[in-house]
Amino acid sequence: MDLYAENILEHHRHPRHKSPIAHQTIEHAENNPSCGDAITVELRIEKGKIVAAGWSGSGCALSQAGISMLLEKITGMKVADAEKLSPKDMRSLLGVPLTTRRLQCAFLPLMALHNALRKWKGEPTETWPELLEEDSA
Amino acid sequence: MLPFCMALDVRAIRRQFPFLQEREHPIYLDSAASAQKPEIVLQAMDAFARQKYANVHRGLYPLSEEATEAFERSRETVRAFLGARHPDEIIFTKSTTESMNLIARSWGHATLKKGDAVALTILEHHSAIVPWLQLKEEKGIEIVWIDIDDQGHVKRDELTRALKKGNIKLVSVTGLSNVLGVRPPVKEIIAEAHRAGALVAIDAAQLIGHHAISVQKLDCDFLAFSGHKPYGPTGIGVLYAKRELLRSMPPFLGGGMMIREVHRDGFTAADAPQKFEAGTPPIVEAIGLKAALEWLANIGWNDIETHETALMRAAYETLATIPGLRILGPQQPDDVSGCVSFVVEGIHPHDLTDLLGQEGFCLRAGHHCTQPLHERLGVSASVRLSVALYNTEEEIRALGPAIARARSILSK
DSSP, X not given: OGGGOHHHHXXXXXXXSOSOOTTOSEEEEEEOSSSSOEEEEEEEEETTEEEEEEEEEEOOHHHHHHHHHHHHHHTTXXXXXXXXXXXXXXXXXXXXXXXGGGHHHHHHHHHHHXXXXXXXXXXXXXXXXXXXXXXXX | OOSSOOOOOHHHHHXXXXXXXXXXXXXXXXXTTOOOOOHHHHHHHHHIIIIIOOOSSSOOSHHHHHHHHXXXXXXXXXXXXXXXXXXXXXXXESOHHHHHHHIIIIIIHHHOOTTOEEEEETTOOHHHHHHHHHHHHHHOOEEEEEOBOTTSOBOHHHHHHHHHTSOEEEEEEESSOTTTOOOOOHHHHHHHHHHTTOEEEEEOTTGGGTSOOOHHHHTOSEEEEETTTTTOOSSOEEEEEOHHHHHHSOOSSOSSSSEEEEETTEEEEOOTTGGGOOSSOOHHHHHHHHHHHHHHHHHOHHHHHHHHHHHHHXXXXXXXXXXXXXXXXXXXXXXXXXXXXXXXXXXXXXXXXXXXXXXXXXXXXXXXXXXXXXXXXXXXXXXEEEOOTTOOHHXXXXXXXXXXXXXXXXXX
């Protein structure tokens, strides 16, 4: 029951930013390797700042609520700050206890954001072992 | 075992499973992923590991000879269980997946060339798909996909048309789908494939624990299964292949046991089955597998099938009570064995099984290692309910209210 706290269910029922944005700078799709969660993130970046963010996709309540909350948070943020968002930040944002099995659902939004920004900078994408290592650090 | 037909005593079966003796245990409906083990299997493995353990085929001292004999008796049990002619047609591997890879890397690699084709049904598990995709990347072989109809049945006319082209060298088909619970008519498929000059490999991972198999009656060329599905241990699998095929196939893994001679500049391989059993085999696991198959054989397929048919009927009835729930594949329980998969409108399988899990129900969510099948079905993931001998109708019916509760929490 705890995993499906009110804030999760609220974002799941009424997701924010779930639409395309005008004049996107970069787009990136990320799928959950265990199954069935897919998120595509669109960002408009101007002068080092994320001025607009949108997403599309389908999946479990946790991943969908997560991307909804995450994009709400990063809209208006400097890229340099958004890049630094960590699994711990994602955990705080979600505010619910996460079992090992659901970590990939919970962190998929973060992975999508990180890799959208890396793609924009021409850097190699982050892998799951790297992201999960950050979580245990 | 009484001489007249008696219905399965499920309570007596359940008493044999330590997992079910705990006062509080989950309702385990994920046996298609892996089955719980009866005491007799655990005891056989434990006793062997404690008192009879030695490496096999390597020592001449009595302990090793006895261990070797015990190991080879396991091979004989598998041979009898599958109705195979010769024990050297039974190869011990690590799993169904390793067995399927053995077919592709040994037979496939040596026999197939660019332009040859392998036919796969859209029902297939990734272990029956990926090794051929790897061979496609390496050698340019073709993969021909055989579709299913809305009930999950393999489209036979498509297979016939595909075979007519003349370049299909192998058909790989599941004996029992791990998602839809459908049972392709493998005997007929094998006969047709053989007439067209193609071999047939059967993925029997699910079939092995639910129905009788006779490889001679089926006349399949290859058949694979894992120990941990028919109530045995993990870490062991079987590949059955016809003697003539094994004779012509090159070794798979190289190392000890599979050789006759090794010199600095070359080696000669042993005969099958050792040719395909490099390294120390899963000895304790083989002992466990023997115990599991003997235990199953002792129960009798009639009783097993009758009980499991009743379970599937209970499953279909229970699932029919949930609004917005759609069963994938066959809409009649009698067309199905072992498992049933479904989707619920507006609710992701992850969330549903997470909530069910919290209430003590073990069901699996995802694509069940069948992404092409899920793509064909138009769903990204499904929930799977699978049954085993130790399940009861009560356990299945209890799922109804639990799914209803999860639905009310999650629905938008």
